[in-house]
Amino acid sequence: MSTYVQEETWDREKMRDLQWERLKTTIERVYENVPFYRTAFQEAQIEPESIQSLEDLQRLPFTQKHHLREHYPFDLIATPIEEVVRFHGSSGTSGKPTVVAYTQQDIDHWADIVARCIYMAGGRPGDILHNAYGYGLFTGGLGLHYGSERLGCATVPISGGNTSRQITLIQDFKPRVICATPSYLLNIGETMKEMAIDPTTTSLKYAILGAEPWSEEMRDYIEQLFDIKALDIYGLSEIIGPGVAMECPEGQDGLHIAEDHFLVEVIDPETLQPVAEGEDGELVFTSLTKEALPIIRYRTGDIASITREQCVCGRTTTKMSRVKGRIDDMLIIRGVNVFPSEIERYVLQMEALSSHYQIHLSKKGVMDHAVLHVEVSESFFDSIPGQDLKHPLAQDLVKDIQHTLKEQALVTMDVQLNAPNTIPRSEGKAKRIVDQRKASVAQT
Numbered sequence: 001m002s003t004y005v006q007e008e009t010w011d012r013e014k015m016r017d018l019q020w021e022r023l024k025t026t027i028e029r030v031y032e033n034v035p036f037y038r039t040a041f042q043e044a045q046i047e048p049e050s051i052q053s054l055e056d057l058q059r060l061p062f063t064q065k066h067h068l069r070e071h072y073p074f075d076l077i078a079t080p081i082e083e084v085v086r087f088h089g090s091s092g093t094s095g096k097p098t099v100v101a102y103t104q105q106d107i108d109h110w111a112d113i114v115a116r117c118i119y120m121a122g123g124r125p126g127d128i129l130h131n132a133y134g135y136g137l138f139t140g141g142l143g144l145h146y147g148s149e150r151l152g153c154a155t156v157p158i159s160g161g162n163t164s165r166q167i168t169l170i171q172d173f174k175p176r177v178i179c180a181t182p183s184y185l186l187n188i189g190e191t192m193k194e195m196a197i198d199p200t201t202t203s204l205k206y207a208i209l210g211a212e213p214w215s216e217e218m219r220d221y222i223e224q225l226f227d228i229k230a231l232d233i234y235g236l237s238e239i240i241g242p243g244v245a246m247e248c249p250e251g252q253d254g255l256h257i258a259e260d261h262f263l264v265e266v267i268d269p270e271t272l273q274p275v276a277e278g279e280d281g282e283l284v285f286t287s288l289t290k291e292a293l294p295i296i297r298y299r300t301g302d303i304a305s306i307t308r309e310q311c312v313c314g315r316t317t318t319k320m321s322r323v324k325g326r327i328d329d330m331l332i333i334r335g336v337n338v339f340p341s342e343i344e345r346y347v348l349q350m351e352a353l354s355s356h357y358q359i360h361l362s363k364k365g366v367m368d369h370a371v372l373h374v375e376v377s378e379s380f381f382d383s384i385p386g387q388d389l390k391h392p393l394a395q396d397l398v399k400d401i402q403h404t405l406k407e408q409a410l411v412t413m414d415v416q417l418n419a420p421n422t423i424p425r426s427e428g429k430a431k432r433i434v435d436q437r438k439a440s441v442a443q444t
């Protein structure tokens with residue numbers, strides 16, 4: 001069996017034994033070295049020795065993003081700073097990024113984990129891999145880069161943006177694998193079409209897509225656009241970056257969690273109690289091998305479910321469902337909860353629409369008001385007299401969309417049609433929500 005699959009097919013007892021050994025070490029490490037954890041454990045009246053099993057983990061307090069911000073930049077680091085070899089971070093609304101740190105061993109583990117992901121997707125040593133995730137503080141670029149080199153792929157570190165140059169390199173270097181956010185790969189494919197290049201004729205066979213929520217309908221669309229297999233990769237900087245979980249092409253229904261490095265729980269975000277297997281809740285991860293920034297029970301804010309049923313690919317690791325969205329991005333429209341990716345499904349099903357949309361939020365009195373801004377397709381636009389989106393034919397389309405959303409997603413929302421190519425294209429994580437609520441409150 002390939003070294004890239006071994007741990008993923010262990011029987012569950014063996015995996016649990018390893019997890020338990022590693023959890024004990026992690027708990028000792030944070031208690032000894034990170035005042036934040038020591039205080040949190042003491043406040044909860046928990047001694048490290050009283051954690052006697054994997055299940056006991058549930059007695060420990062959660063860690064949240066605000067804890068990382070409050071300890072900016074280095075106060076959660078569990079090693080002397082001299083042992084840190086890399087920082088990454090994610091941009092925060094407050095302007096200061098959330099800082100994460102890695103020792104050389106952390107970087108090595110991460111490279112192994114991502115190499116396993118690329119292998120799982122279908123990448124093999126000797127392949128050319130085009131890496132269009134952004135390089136920099138964001139973990140996407142360098143995370144996939146090190147994994148790709150570890151697997152032995154010839155790695156093209158193109159980063160995000162400069163789409164016409166991406167297309168030239170795809171045509172000239174003939175990569176077999178591409179890594180990007182789904183929204184950016186969509187942008188690359190559509191730009192190819194505008195340049196009269198047929199995206200199905202490229203050398204690409206597999207796409208490793210993640211860093212943002214995307215729907216099954218978006219997968220179908222991208223797979224047809226390029227004639228490739230599109231696979232989901234999940235991760236977050238606080239846990240390590242990309243590679244926390246990866247989808248296999250055999251099953252294509254859920255992502256295998258790298259359980260030898262990360263312990264997963266799913267909780268009800270209101271009650272903070274565990275939910276049953278198969279039920280949606282908030283993903284919570286505990287790192288099992290990290291040295292520089294070990295993390296205990298990190299509340300990701302991401303909504304998904306898990307299953308321990310064995311996958312058709314033969315892997316035995318716990319699988320998580322596709323992430324529906326972040327709790328913060330959940331819209332409550334007239335009492336109905338909905339994630340942008342659920343709206344995306346219906347947009348992609350309608351031929352008169354392109355795949356580009358945004359949801360604009362504002363306040364009407366005390367209520368949130370949501371408007372779906374969506375581009376019509378070129379062919380629909382051309383069929384409207386005077387290309388006038390106020391024309392009754394276009395207004396019929398608006399009613400159609402509203403009807404579909406009401407019937408199928410149970411949401412009632414305003415819809416505004418946009419001309420083709422007017423919604424900003426993504427070069428990384430797509431901006432699906434334009435939140436004008438603060439501005440609209442100030443105006444009223």
Ligand code: DLL
Pocket residue numbers: 090133138139140141209210211212213214232233234235236237238241242243300302322323325326
């Ligand atoms: O986005 C790491 C990453 C890079 C993952 C490249 C996959 C590929 P952050 O910038 O810290 O890290 O953002 C993490 O992005 O909590 C999710 O809300 C979202 N996210 C990441 N992967 C997926 C996915 C990277 N496959 C946040 N599906 C996470 C849905 C995802 N959401």
